[in-house]
Amino acid sequence: MGKTALGITVALLIAAAAGGGFLFGQKQSANTGATGVPGGANVAAKPTGTADSGVVVEAAKVAKVSLPQGITAVGSLRSDESITVRPEVAGRISGILFKEGQRVASGTPLVKLDASVANAELEQAKANLTLAKAKYARAIDLQGKGFISGQAKDEADNNLKVSEAAVALAEAKLAKLTIVAPFSGIIGLRSVSVGDYVKEGTDLVNLEAIDPLKVDFRVAEIYFQRVEIGQLLQIALDALPGKTFEGRVYAVNPLIDAAGRSVVIRATVRNQDTSLRPGMFARVRLLTREAQDALIVPEQAIVPQGDEQYVFRVIDGKAVRTKVTVGQRRDGKVEVLQGLASDETVVTAGQLKIRDGVAVQFAGTNGSLGATPVKAEGPPPPLPKT
Numbered sequence: 001m002g003k004t005a006l007g008i009t010v011a012l013l014i015a016a017a018a019g020g021g022f023l024f025g026q027k028q029s030a031n032t033g034a035t036g037v038p039g040g041a042n043v044a045a046k047p048t049g050t051a052d053s054g055v056v057v058e059a060a061k062v063a064k065v066s067l068p069q070g071i072t073a074v075g076s077l078r079s080d081e082s083i084t085v086r087p088e089v090a091g092r093i094s095g096i097l098f099k100e101g102q103r104v105a106s107g108t109p110l111v112k113l114d115a116s117v118a119n120a121e122l123e124q125a126k127a128n129l130t131l132a133k134a135k136y137a138r139a140i141d142l143q144g145k146g147f148i149s150g151q152a153k154d155e156a157d158n159n160l161k162v163s164e165a166a167v168a169l170a171e172a173k174l175a176k177l178t179i180v181a182p183f184s185g186i187i188g189l190r191s192v193s194v195g196d197y198v199k200e201g202t203d204l205v206n207l208e209a210i211d212p213l214k215v216d217f218r219v220a221e222i223y224f225q226r227v228e229i230g231q232l233l234q235i236a237l238d239a240l241p242g243k244t245f246e247g248r249v250y251a252v253n254p255l256i257d258a259a260g261r262s263v264v265i266r267a268t269v270r271n272q273d274t275s276l277r278p279g280m281f282a283r284v285r286l287l288t289r290e291a292q293d294a295l296i297v298p299e300q301a302i303v304p305q306g307d308e309q310y311v312f313r314v315i316d317g318k319a320v321r322t323k324v325t326v327g328q329r330r331d332g333k334v335e336v337l338q339g340l341a342s343d344e345t346v347v348t349a350g351q352l353k354i355r356d357g358v359a360v361q362f363a364g365t366n367g368s369l370g371a372t373p374v375k376a377e378g379p380p381p382p383l384p385k386t
Contacts, residue, residue, distance in 0.1 A: 053359075053361070054317065054358075054359040054360045054361035055319075055350065055353050055354050055358055055359070055360050055361070056350065056360075056361055056362075056363050057312075057319075057347045057348075057349060057350030057351075057353070057354065057360045057361075057362065057363065058347070058348050058349035058350060058362065058363050059314055059345050059346060059347050059348055059360075059362055060297065060298055060301065060345070060346060060348050061343055061344065061345055061346075062295050062296070062297055062336070062340050062341065062342055062343060062344045062345075062346060063295070063296055063297075063342075064293050064294070064295055064296075064342045065293070065294060065296055066291045066292065066293055066294070067291060067292065067293075067294040067296070067328065067330070067335060068287040068288060068289065068291050068328075069287070069288050069291065069292055070233075070234075070285040070286055070287050070288065070327070070328060071219055071223050071226065071227075071285070071286040071288060072283070072284065072285050072286075073217040073218060073219050073265075073283075073284045073286065074217060074281070074282065074283055074284065075215050075216050075217025075218070075282045075284050076215070076216060076217075076279065076280070076281060076282060077213050077214070077215050077269075077276055077277065077278050077279060077280045077282055078213065078214040078215070078216060078278055078279075079185075079208040079209055079210055079213065079214070079278040080209045080210065080211070080212055080213060080214055080268070081183050081185065081207075081208070081209035082206070082207070082208050082209070082278065083182065083206070083207050084203050084204075084205075084206050084207075085110060085111070085179060085181075085203075085204045085205050085206070085207055086200075086201050086202060086203060086204060087111070087113065087176070087179060087198055087199075087200060087201070087202060087204065088176045088200060089113070089173065089176050089177065089200060090197070090198065090199045090200055091113030091114055091177060091197070091198065092113060092114045092195065092196070092197045092198075093111060093112070093113060093114075093192060093193070093194050093195060093196045093197075093198060094112050094113060094114045094115070094194065095111070095112040095194065096110075096111055096112075096190065096192075096193070096194055097109045097110055097111065097112065098110050098187050098190075098205075099187070100187060100188065100189050100190060100205075101186065101187060101188075101189075102186070102187055103184070103185070103186055103187075104181045104184065104185065104186075104187055104207070105181070105184050106181055106182065106183050106184045107180050107181065108180060108181045109178050109179070109180050110179050110180060110181055110187070110204075110205070111178075111179040111192075111204055111205075112177065112178050112179075113177040113178075113179075113198075114177070115174055115177045115178075118170065118173050118174040118177055119174065121170045121173065122167070122170035122171060122173075122174055124170075125163070125166040125167040125169070125170040126167055126170075128163045128166060129160075129163040129164060129166070129167050131163070132156075132159045132160040132162070132163035132164075133160060133163075135156050135159060135160075136156040136157055136159070136160040138156075139152060139153045139155075139156035139157075140153065140156075179204070181207060182207075183207070183209055184209060185207045185208050185209035185210065186207070186208050186209075186210060186274075187205055187206075187207055188205055188206035188207065188208065189205065189206075190204060190205040191203055191204065191205065192204050192205075208278060210271055210274060210276070210277065210278060211270065211271045211272055211274065212268045212269060212270050212271055213268070213269050213271045213276055213278065214266055214267070214268055214269075215233075215235060215247055215266070215267050215268075215269055215282050215284065216264060216265070216266050217264075217265055217267075217282070217284045217286075218257070218260065218262040218263065218264055218265070219262060219263060219265060219286065220261065220262055221256050221261045221262060221263060224256070224263050226288045226289075227249065227252055227263070227265060227286070228249070228289075229249055229250060229251070229252065230248060230249060230250075231248070231249045231286060231287060231288065231289075232246060232247070232248055232249075232287045233246070233247045233248070233249065233267055233284055233285060233286045233287060234246060234247075234284070234285045234287070234328055234329065235247055235269055235282045235283070235284055235285075236282070236283045236285075237276070237280050237281065237282055237283070238281055238283075239280055239281075240275065240276075241304070241307065242304045244328075244329050245269050245270075245276065246269065246270075247267040247268055247269035247270075248267055248268060249265055249266070249267045249286070250266065250267060250268055251265070251266040252264075252265050252266075253265070253266075265286070267284075285327075285328055287328065294327070294335045294336075295335065295336045295340055295341075295342060296333045296334060296335055296336065297311065297333070297334055297336055297340070297346050297348075298332065298333060298334075298348050299329065299332050299333060299334050300348045300349060301334075301346045301347065301348045302324070302326065302334055303351050308323060309323070309324050309325070309326050310322060310323055310324065311324055311336075311339070311340065311346045311347070312346060312347040312351055312354060312356075313340070313344055313345065313346055313347075314345040314346070314347065314360060317359055317360065317361070318357055318358065318359050318360065319347060319354045319355070319356065319357065319358050319359075319360050320356065320357070321355070321356040322339050322340070323339055324336050324337075324338060324339030324340060325337040325338040325339060347360070349363075
């Protein structure tokens with residue numbers, strides 16, 4: 001029994017020691033915290049780009065400059081030259097020498113009509129001409145020897161001229177059986193096929209010259225005195241949102257429309273990449289020589305979203321998303337009609353990294369709010385007078 005009691009006592013002492021060690025370990029863990037740092041302070045690494053550091057962006061200040069004022073209008077784009085290709089003579093189509101939608105140069109053959117009859121007529125006219133030349137030469141020789149009268153020589157001369165005219169007529173008829181492009185442009189969609197018999201004036205295909213394009217628009221008669229040849233204008237298109245194109249007025253209709261009390265103005269706009277097409281609806285802003293103070297920001301500051309435009313203002317170190325109304329665009333700068341005030345700061349680079357209310361800091365300024373102002377170089381140079 002003594003040995004059994006001694007064993008039980010030793011086992012109890014070992015268990016008590018193990019329990020005490022576990023409790024001590026738990027206490028030490030509570031004192032050091034989750035990170036193992038003494039004193040119980042939960043220290044965690046700060047993620048980059050938090051509100052403490054701010055997202056790094058580039059910014060600029062809103063500037064006030066003198067800009068030309070504009071007259072707004074709506075209009076339509078037109079081809080510089082536009083025709084529907086039609087034959088001058090009737091015939092059966094023997095060849096179509098173009099592909100729909102391709103560019104063609106001036107003088108390029110487009111359609112050929114059957115020329116078998118015309119070729120035969122030309123050969124006949126050439127044979128008659130050869131005979132007339134021989135008769136005329138013989139008449140000259142005989143008149144010199146006194147064998148024929150002057151009247152006979154004149155008749156031979158006249159027959160020669162008639163034969164020459166017949167050859168020219170046959171060649172002209174033959175030439176009209178090959179229809180060529182009268183100017184360089186883009187071929188449209190044809191409405192005929194090889195083998196079709198066409199009459200004079202039948203529509204074959206349209207041909208459009210689209211670089212440059214014309215834009216026709218109307219302004220009220222009260223603005224007539226403010227319109228001049230050579231004035232610049234800006235064009236925006238619903239089909240190409242966010243883009244503007246520059247044009248120049250080259251003609252003003254001298255007739256005032258009595259029904260609408262408006263005047264039609266025609267301008268040209270370059271279209272080297274053919275992104276513009278005839279028939280597009282255009283919103284026109286005609287720039288006059290009058291100038292007024294306007295607020296401008298770099299074009300990079302504008303963030304389009306659908307049909308609306310936004311910027312990120314920087315207020316107290318935070319980005320504030322603001323809807324703006326923009327006006328004309330010139331040399332990488334945009335006029336802001338509504339939404340901003342002078343000397344406000346707007347983000348020009350890094351908009352994709354921020355959202356409304358996020359803290360920001362400016363690149364190279366260690367978080368200070370000193371942004372680079374927009375260079376206000378004054379109004380653009382005056383338009384040349386024509």
